[in-house]
Amino acid sequence: MHKVVAKQNLGKNVVRIEIEAPLISRKRKPGHFVIVKIGREGERIPLTITKSDTERGTISLIIQIVGVSSHKVAGLNVGDEVTDVVGPLGRPTHIEKVGTVLCAGGGVGIAPLLPIAEAFHQAGNRIVTVLAARTKELVILEKEMRAFSDELLVMTDDGSYGMKGLITEGMEHVIQQEKIHKAVTIGPAIMMKYTSLLTKKYSIPTIASLNTIMVDGTGMCGACRVTVAGQKKFACIDGPEFDAHEVDFDELLIRLAGYKREEKYNYKEFLRGGAPN
16 A cells, blocks of 8 residues: 555646655656556556655656546545555656757646656756646646746647647747757647657657556556557557657557547546446
């Protein structure tokens, strides 16, 4: 069991929890994720480690409530316990000094982007960050991202905060102002598709994190199959990060939409008290 020692609401349906996991906190690197499970028969949920505190022996996870299992995790309070936490899993981000790194985060994708931006910053790179959300209330971790960014732009679809427009508009504004040596994009698959097309246009090496498609986290279930450079890969064991210009995002979008109807139905029934635990 892993006790919840802190909890914070970051916005609408987005929660940060800090849990005891001393071994994982010591081994964790940027890009790593864990599998958590609530209850003996609970679903396995992959969550990126946003932060670790080796002195406290804790790791921080950010959860967006989209279904039954994420609802259960986000519903935990200080003193409650997570049944199982397995990790760190996945391949860590390759960090090196390259020059200027453009970090693009959309929605909850900002959470896994944070430790990566921090690591590139600590490696001596200039960090330019573009954050995006539909509206001001959905922008998360801005303060934390600013701590590791030499420059930061916020884009909102409705113009309620920062600049009005899509994340690609903010990124292109940056690209036209200075030389970008590497880009990192994390967010909804559709966002990563178009940000990757943009950086490909300017020949900027780009990595994308495909953690949203993972289920099992060990390569056993095959649910996270993705085509990269014409070859089948598993996001959980071969990634979750890949060369964004080689990912078949159209195929990925189709796979992500495969069970949306069932997921929405199960969550609706759960809220009504009719879904199985």
